[in-house]
Amino acid sequence: MLELRLVQGSLLKKVLDAIKELVKDANFDCSTTGFSLQAMDSSHVALVSLLLRAEGFEHYRCDRNLSMGMNLDNMAKMLKCSGNDDIITIKADDGSDSVTFMFESPTQDKISDFEMKLMDIDSEHLGIPEAEYHAIIRMPSAEFAKICRDLASIGDTVVISVSKEGVKFSTRGDIGAANVVLRQNTTVDKPEEATIIEMNEPVSLTFALRYMNSFTKATPLSNIVTISLSSELPVVVEYKIAEMGYIRFYLAPKIEEDEDETKPEV
Amino acid sequence: MLELRLVQGSLLKKVLDAIKELVKDANFDCSTTGFSLQAMDSSHVALVSLLLRAEGFEHYRCDRNLSMGMNLDNMAKMLKCSGNDDIITIKADDGSDSVTFMFESPTQDKISDFEMKLMDIDSEHLGIPEAEYHAIIRMPSAEFAKICRDLASIGDTVVISVSKEGVKFSTRGDIGAANVVLRQNTTVDKPEEATIIEMNEPVSLTFALRYMNSFTKATPLSNIVTISLSSELPVVVEYKIAEMGYIRFYLAPKIEEDEDETKPEV
């Protein structure tokens, strides 16, 4: 039997909004340690990894490991019916082919239960090894979202270049070219407004803006985003979920065939 | 001659917004007692009944009974041109084939008049007898609107079931099933947040959500909605209009042919 009670239910709505553009159907894996998901996007280019730790739930009961296949659009539809201050409980009986989302209003005067059929989804769990990165950028998530959105109005790809001075996001398209430079900045009033760059060696990598823009759907989950870059590894774009876990997006860099033509100077 | 002066003109805009989705053309009936409308929706399934009493107008002159056929979309278009604080006067000469809406800004610096052609519309006035209902639910109108909207994302019909414990709204669709239970609740800070259930006998009736959702377009008119249910009668969904009258929607229950399949358990 599974019963997970989350006081801050709106968080689950935000998690679904963060991943449902990228992934249509996925298995949620439940174990004694937490509620997690790992899935490739439909074109098998990006990977999403979600973890909500058991300790973050008010009540967490998971008698045995369970993998529940869900259609994320339908799940999001049901979660949208919860109130913003509702407590959400996820319930499933052993061997059942359905899951129930229960929403309780703070005053307990309104209780809703939404039952959704589960699906059988083939999936393989990829081991993601811990790695060393050439550069790690920690910046305001809203700023990163604006940059990705702005550059997508000019071009299709973004070159992210890290040097000692800062980080540069560049693109080029039919109507022109754009460069956005952020300087390292730790002397801000609020820690979440800092831009902090840890660099072991300079790095410059190209990514599809379409995926980056999908990742930024997670912006409401955290004020801060962390971008980890290495020339041999997929980029990791991570949003921490306060006191519960994280959502991480992985995307392989594009290999530029004709660097002089398409890649802005760093 | 007809001249009806309504200080709170924005109320008339809200009335039109409440009924124009359901009814396209209708007769507004004017008599010494008030300004009223009764109309079936275009598929002849639901009935709307509106009353604005003469006492609610700052000035009310209606020399003889008058029935004015109007296209509600056009009327709404014209009313949308009034300012939110404008005084609205409805004027018509005897035997005229047009009606004039006059809008006066609070400072009297701007005066608009919009003249609209009247239409000939066949209509029969149905007598609606006072009736006894098995159960009457009085609840926040915004809550009722959210429940109808939420359930419509899952299924096409809603079963409303009243018992001593409370009222349950249920639906079922391709992606799953949903139940929303509201408990009677009279100990709230603000009287308009109460949910009050008067029950003579338990009742469980099924309605098309499409119509329920149309009725909730009247939500801006009142914080409270009253739902009167009886197994032999159409449901009445009523929104009171402060110090003026009401708007009431009538809808016959659906007869379920295969209860086990389509009707959630009560």
Next chain:
Amino acid sequence: MLELRLVQGSLLKKVLDAIKELVKDANFDCSTTGFSLQAMDSSHVALVSLLLRAEGFEHYRCDRNLSMGMNLDNMAKMLKCSGNDDIITIKADDGSDSVTFMFESPTQDKISDFEMKLMDIDSEHLGIPEAEYHAIIRMPSAEFAKICRDLASIGDTVVISVSKEGVKFSTRGDIGAANVVLRQNTTVDKPEEATIIEMNEPVSLTFALRYMNSFTKATPLSNIVTISLSSELPVVVEYKIAEMGYIRFYLAPKIEEDEDETKPEV
């Protein structure tokens, strides 16, 4: 070399939003006195004239007169990438076929540059002589925008009639007719809420509402609009740009062929 630095960069965004619906491609003319544009709309009915004086810029360097052909949609796309508090600098090298927009955040932590290709656009500069007008209306720009929007829901043209009492905006369409009368009003708390009518002789002119509604896209630039009318001249709809210049729209009146039918009484 050209280098124009505008501290209140958001103003340039508003200028583009004001004209890009009317004009697709246009030459921006740069001289020692200022940054200006004159262009006909694509159907050669309306004329836009923009002036941003050199004194309004924090830094203004223009070594020799320069005419830069730009696609306004693309320019607006790039300016939309600036932050609302950003400083915008327009830069071009002599003989270059591109222009660069540089955006600096107030804290200087983010610096973006957007480079756009220039176009060759044929244009003739019309001399617009100073003229005497029969009537000049100075009114709140938001009120003018609402009137144009409201009347466009009823008809296609607006008759603007000025008399001693005030100004009347009238239209007529399939669903009816509308008149909006504004009285002269100088005794208001805030000067920008005044409606002031200077009249040498009564005037009544008809204009296409479609163009008037395009002109009102400039409303965010100024609280006040000035409408100058003369029976022999195009109307001038002017929005002042604080401490910098103006944007003026010119539109020829329509000649009514059958006045009795289509022109509401004045």
